[in-house]
Amino acid sequence: MPKQSGGGDGSGDVALDGVFHALSDPTRRRVVELLGRGPATTSELARPFDMALPSFTQHLGVLERSGLVTSEKKGRVRTYRLAPGPLEHVDTWLAGQRAVWSRRLDQLDSFLHDLKEQQK
DSSP states (O other): OOOOOSSSOOTTHHHHHHHHHHHTSHHHHHHHHHHTTOOEEHHHHHTTSOSOHHHHHHHHHHHHHHTSEEEEEETTEEEEEEOOHHHHHHHHHHHHHHHHHHHHHHHHHHHHHHHHHHTO
16 A cells, blocks of 8 residues: 555545656656657657667656656557646645745744844
8 A cells, every 4th residue: 555645535645656756767857858848759759868669668658657748649650748737746745845844944943043042
């Protein structure tokens, strides 16, 4: 069972885990960057990478399963597109984490300020 992050039913945790897994690899992050410029075929995406096509298509499969990319096949050509929804989910999660840590750092700052005042 996937680890729950707390605060909710955890239904988004599995999807979030898949996105972070997909983005944990530099090749896949670069593919996401390339697709940010627009749709591209498998061969266009594979061109900048020094790896066998079957290995590269495994990376595309991970990205597709995570929901970060979609693909469409016409004849023998498969074209990939970036799907921004999962990135928006990550952004929402990160914003929540930023808020928590900002609040904690503000509390620490206040505590240290009070401590310094008490020592005067």
